[in-house]
Amino acid sequence: MAEAARAGAARGAAGHLVKAKKTQTARLRERRLRVQGDKVRVWEKGRGRPLGVLSGLFGFPSWTPFLEALSAKRRVIVPSLPGHPGGGDFRKLDELADWVIATQELLEAADLAGADLVGLGPGGALAAEVAAFAPASVKRLVLVAPFGLFDEREPVLDFWARRASELPATFSAKPEEFAKQLVPPPGADEIEFQVGQVRSLEAAARLLWPFGDRGLAKRLHRIRAATLLVWGSADRIVPASYAKRFASGIAGRTRIRSIANAGHRADFDAPEALARAVLDFMK
Amino acid sequence: MKFLWFHLMPYTDLPDDFKQAHPSVWVDIDSRLFDPAKGHVMYNDFLDELEHAAELGFDGICCNEHHQNAYGMMPSPNLIAAALARRTRETALCVMGNSLALYNPPTRVAEEFAMLDVISGGRLIAGFPVGTPMDTCYAYAQNPSQLRERYHEAHDLILKAWTTDELFAWNGRYNQLRYVNPWPRPIQKPHPPIWIPGGGSVETWRWCAELDYVYAYLSYFGYKLGEATMHGFWEEMDRLGKDRNPFRAGFLQFVGVAESREEALDLYSEPALYFYDRCLHVDARYAAPPGYMSEATIRARVKSQVVQAATRTASDSHAYGRPAFEEIVSKGYVIIGSPDEVAEQLREVAVNLNVGQLMLLLQFGNMKKDLVFHNTELFAKRVAPQLAGLFEDEWENRWWPKPLAPAQRAVPRGIS
Numbered sequence: 001m002a003e004a005a006r007a008g009a010a011r012g013a014a015g016h017l018v019k020a021k022k023t024q025t026a027r028l029r030e031r032r033l034r035v036q037g038d039k040v041r042v043w044e045k046g047r048g049r050p051l052g053v054l055s056g057l058f059g060f061p062s063w064t065p066f067l068e069a070l071s072a073k074r075r076v077i078v079p080s081l082p083g084h085p086g087g088g089d090f091r092k093l094d095e096l097a098d099w100v101i102a103t104q105e106l107l108e109a110a111d112l113a114g115a116d117l118v119g120l121g122p123g124g125a126l127a128a129e130v131a132a133f134a135p136a137s138v139k140r141l142v143l144v145a146p147f148g149l150f151d152e153r154e155p156v157l158d159f160w161a162r163r164a165s166e167l168p169a170t171f172s173a174k175p176e177e178f179a180k181q182l183v184p185p186p187g188a189d190e191i192e193f194q195v196g197q198v199r200s201l202e203a204a205a206r207l208l209w210p211f212g213d214r215g216l217a218k219r220l221h222r223i224r225a226a227t228l229l230v231w232g233s234a235d236r237i238v239p240a241s242y243a244k245r246f247a248s249g250i251a252g253r254t255r256i257r258s259i260a261n262a263g264h265r266a267d268f269d270a271p272e273a274l275a276r277a278v279l280d281f282m283k
Numbered sequence: 284m285k286f287l288w289f290h291l292m293p294y295t296d297l298p299d300d301f302k303q304a305h306p307s308v309w310v311d312i313d314s315r316l317f318d319p320a321k322g323h324v325m326y327n328d329f330l331d332e333l334e335h336a337a338e339l340g341f342d343g344i345c346c347n348e349h350h351q352n353a354y355g356m357m358p359s360p361n362l363i364a365a366a367l368a369r370r371t372r373e374t375a376l377c378v379m380g381n382s383l384a385l386y387n388p389p390t391r392v393a394e395e396f397a398m399l400d401v402i403s404g405g406r407l408i409a410g411f412p413v414g415t416p417m418d419t420c421y422a423y424a425q426n427p428s429q430l431r432e433r434y435h436e437a438h439d440l441i442l443k444a445w446t447t448d449e450l451f452a453w454n455g456r457y458n459q460l461r462y463v464n465p466w467p468r469p470i471q472k473p474h475p476p477i478w479i480p481g482g483g484s485v486e487t488w489r490w491c492a493e494l495d496y497v498y499a500y501l502s503y504f505g506y507k508l509g510e511a512t513m514h515g516f517w518e519e520m521d522r523l524g525k526d527r528n529p530f531r532a533g534f535l536q537f538v539g540v541a542e543s544r545e546e547a548l549d550l551y552s553e554p555a556l557y558f559y560d561r562c563l564h565v566d567a568r569y570a571a572p573p574g575y576m577s578e579a580t581i582r583a584r585v586k587s588q589v590v591q592a593a594t595r596t597a598s599d600s601h602a603y604g605r606p607a608f609e610e611i612v613s614k615g616y617v618i619i620g621s622p623d624e625v626a627e628q629l630r631e632v633a634v635n636l637n638v639g640q641l642m643l644l645l646q647f648g649n650m651k652k653d654l655v656f657h658n659t660e661l662f663a664k665r666v667a668p669q670l671a672g673l674f675e676d677e678w679e680n681r682w683w684p685k686p687l688a689p690a691q692r693a694v695p696r697g698i699s
Contacts, residue, residue, distance in 0.1 A: 091428070094456060161421065161568040165599045191585050195578050202574035206428035209420075 028063055033079075033109045036102055041086025042110045043078040046071030051282070052079065052112040054103070054123030056144070056265055057159070057171065058181070059084030059200045066267035069275030070118075074282070079110040081123060083203020085196060090203040096214045099207055100129045104137060118142040118278055120267055121238075122204045125212060128246075131227075132219035141227040141252075142278050145238045145264050147212035149245050156211050157237045159264075160201065173234045173263035181268075212238075220249030227254045228281040232262030232269060255281060284633060284673035285680065287343035287377055288336035288659065289535060289642045292329050292363075293354040295649040296321055297561045302605075307566035309352045309417045316353065325356070328652045330363070334370050335656055336645070339663035342683075343375035343408065345642055347480075348382055349415075350422035354562035361395045368403040369695050375684045376403050379480055379499065379642075380410020384430050385423050388458055389437030390465055393444040397469045404693070405470035405686035410499075411438060412480040417565065420572040428574035433457050445474040476682045478533060478640075483512040484580045488519045491531075497640060497682045499533030503563065503603075505615035506536060506632040513636040529639035530680040536632060537617040537644045540625050540661040547619040550654060552608055555617045557648030563603040570602035617647070622665035630670055639674045640682070 031042045043063060051074040053067060060067070060078060070076045082102055083090030093099050103126045107113055116139050119127025124146025131138040150156055162170050172178035184193035208214070227250050231240040240258065247254040257277045262269035297316060298304070305313055333344045346363040349355030357363055364378045376399060381392045400407040413434050419425045425433070436455045440463070443451065450464040469475055478497040481487040491498040498516060502509050513534065517527060525531070537558075539551030576584075597603060611617050618628045633641060645662055646655040686692070 091432075094429070160427075160572050163567050163599050191582055194585070195581055198573045198581065199578065202428045205573050206426060209426040209428070210424045 035079075035088055035106050035109045036092075038082075038088025040088045040106065040109070041080045043067070043086075044075065046073070046075045048074045050075045050077050050112060050115045051278075052077050052107060052110065052115050052117045054079075054117065054119040054127050055081055055084055056120030056123055056267060057201070057204055058197065059087065061085045061181075061196075064267065064271065066271035066275055069272050070278060072275075073279050074116075077110050077112055077115075079106045079112070081106070081126065081203070083206070084200045087203075090206055093206065096129065096207075099126060100133050103127075103130050104134060107137065113137060114139055116140045116142075116282055118144065119146060120144040121264065122147055122207055124148070125208065125214075125216065128216060128223065129214075129219070131225050132216065132222040135222055135224045138225045140282060141223065141225040142230060142281060143227060143246065144230045144266055144274065145232060145235050146229075146246070147208050147238060148214065148216035149242055150211045150213035151242075151245065154239050154241060156239070156242075158211065159237050160205060160209075169263075170236055171263060171265045171268075173232065173261055173269045178265070178268060217245075217249060220246065221251050223250045224252045226252050226281075228257060228277070229254060230257045230259060230266065230274065230277055232264060232266035233258045233260050234262060235264045235266075237264040257281075284670050284675065285342040285530070285640050285683065286662075286667055287345050287375070287533075287640065287642045288333065288341040289345040289347075289377075289379070289644050290329055290333055290646060291347065291349075291354055291562075291644065292325070292356040293558070293562050293648060294322070294356060295325060295557075295651070297353060297557075297649075301561045302564050305564070307569065308354055308562055308564045309349075310421045310566070310569045312351060312353045322356070328655075329356075329646070330366055330370070332646055332652060332655045332659070333363075333367055336659050336663075337367075337371040337374035339659060340667075341374060341659075341663065343377045344371070345377040345379045347379045347410070348385075348412070348418070350385075350418045352417065352422075354558070361399060364399050364407075365402065368399055368406070371403075371406075372692075374406065375408055376406050377408040377478070377642075378410050379408075379478065379501070380412050382412050382414030382419055382423075382434075383437035383441070384425055384433035385414060385419060386437065388460055389440050390444055390460065390463060392437070393441045393465045394467075396441075396475065397445070397465060397467045400469040400471055400475050401467050403686070404691070405475075406684050407469070407471070407475040408478055408682075408684060409475040410478045410480055411441075411496075416572050416575045417569045420575060421569045426574075427572035429457070430575060431577065442474065445469060470687060471685055476684060478682070480533075483515060483584075484577070485515075485519060485583055486577060486579060488516050489523065492520060492523045492525050495681075497531060497533055499535070499640065499642065501533075501535040501642070503535075503537070503558075503616065505617070506534070506636060507615045509534060509636060513638065517637055527637060528678045528681075529633070529637045529674045530678055530682055532636070532638045533640035533642055534632065534636055534638040535642040535644065536629070537647050538625060538629070538658070538662065538666075539617055539619045539645075540622055540658055540666060541619075542621060544620045544624060547621070548612070551617065551619055551650075551658075554648035554650035554654075555611050556608055559603075559606055559611060559616070559648075562648060563605075565602040567597060567600055567602045570597070622661055623669070625662070626666045626669035629666065630673070633670065633673060639678065639680060 080086030124143040125148040168175035168179040229243040346360040541547035
């Protein structure tokens with residue numbers, strides 16, 4: 001629970017304090033659930049109908065302003081993806097089917113079967129895959145700059161092949177603030193912080209290497225859920241034009257939203273605006 | 284002491300402004316810089332150089348595997364070794380080696396290495412590298428998170444294919460083959476000696492010890508920076524209860540020999556600078572895909588002194604630093620001097636690092652054939668004899684090829 005205590009202290013992703021509202025729903029709850037033999041961190045906060053969130057690149061090392069904003073209106077449930085902070089072992093997952101089953105079992109364990117689901121980046125690819133493999137597993141879907149498609153005329157950026165100095169501006173429209181996230185917070189074990197960061201990038205690589213296309217285009221028509229496709233207007237990794245590619249393939253009703261002044265990690269760059277877009281869609 | 288003559292086969296005609304005008308020698312190298320007619324001459328010169336080394340009595344000649352790389356023009360080292368198998372007689376053929384995860388199915392390695400061993404009469408040394416990130420994860424798009432698992436499974440499959448007489452089925456994590464039964468099989472039993480080229484990973488050292496393989500540290504940064512790694516290796520052997528047989532270890536060293544140190548500096552400065560400036564111009568973007576290095580190795584790197592030499596000189600933009608020529612010489616990246624001076628330094632390398640399988644780069648950078656021949660001859664005739672027999676009284680080299688007896692050996696017909 002030490003992690004929950006840290007999260008409870010509410011150090012947001014941007015390094016500024018998240019002002020937790022003093023209501024009975026404000027408390028952040030952390031559970032450790034056994035999924036596929038591993039203990040997995042599941043965060044929960046807020047009231048209302050459940051809303052699942054699957055993390056983006058680097059995962060959620062801490063409770064973030066984006067999650068906080070969502071929890072004002074919904075019961076937000078954040079199960080950690082394999083290999084990401086709080087998540088289970090990802091090195092046993094080889095095929096795409098392994099990842100999809102692991103994600104489904106994670107959602108089931110976290111009481112998110114059939115619930116509304118938000119997926120960011122790699123989490124977006126997994127949310128889309130789950131919705132395609134098992135359409136009944138998801139009610140409404142929000143995909144924030146998801147991976148999963150690739151068009152060589154407008155390629156997804158190889159974000160793994162970046163110099164260290166290039167990383168912040170690759171992920172974020174606020175590179176200086178984002179860079180602070182990539183260094184260990186005071187008191188953290190520097191080696192383990194570094195190992196954990198590399199591990200989350202490796203987990204994404206295990207799922208998405210070399211550029212994220214695991215054949216989702218062949219399955220998009222199976223997604224019947226109403227789907228919101230959201231992109232940061234300055235996403236340097238997955239081109240914003242991919243929203244139309246997703247929308248044209250998905251069978252369910254789709255809507256496309258752009259978030260101004262946000263890069264690939266729109267949840268970091270514009271947490272309030274992104275949360276508003278999600279909550280508007282869910283109304 | 285074994286001397287192995289190692290060729291990287293660098294493209295010798297990269298433009299003077301290569302470093303300024305191009306981001307990397309590897310992965311995204313500009314293909315328009317490759318002139319096939321010049322390449323024709325280079326390949327044939329390189330093969331001449333390897334054959335010449337064999338004629339001069341080098342114990343082994345080495346080739347290796349790189350992809351989309353202008354300093355290593357051997358995407359298929361087995362093709363080179365096949366050509367050498369027909370044009371050499373006694374020398375060991377050290378293929379250093381096949382990056383196992385890149386061969387699909389990996390039984391291809393069992394087959395081709397067996398062919399090389401049979402054609403050469405049992406002279407093959409089988410190198411099994413993981414391969415660099417540039418080769419494996421970028422040029423060949425292997426998943427960095429699965430690369431080592433695939434490598435280890437491929438190794439197990441190849442070994443079983445070589446040592447099992449019966450046809451068998453392989454139901455692996457990454458390979459499923461219903462009928463494994465390679466034909467031909469190697470001459471050397473149970474299999475050719477296996478050498479593992481590696482960086483400074485503790486896991487690789489342990490694995491070599493467990494399976495009794497040679498560990499070869501192939502650094503471009505000479506013996507002074509290689510010291511920490513090799514000492515780490517031997518300390519690990521001590522911990523594992525293995526003897527300090529120097530033939531367990533291989534080490535790569537650039538060498539330039541001339542009549543005097545001054546002449547050597549004059550002859551070898553340009554090719555050395557060509558190598559460190561142009562050939563090692565590798566974009567850092569391709570050097571560290573997540574998962575390529577194990578978490579245990581990341582932790583060990585941070586905590587211990589065992590740091591791969593290359594990473595010490597790396598910058599944000601480039602995987603390797605650009606040393607000044609004085610540094611290249613003073614730090615021993617390239618050992619330069621008269622035959623006596625070179626012999627003295629190499630003795631220090633061999634004894635201090637406790638290395639019995641010494642791999643020598645006597646062609647490097649844009650060095651032309653005449654100078655390569657000169658360097659090789661001086662080494663063979665005036666350096667090697669000074670070190671002959673080192674370690675051999677005390678230690679047995681159990682990792683050396685055992686070819687067929689002369690009476691059993693075929694003689695290729697000459698060509699007119």
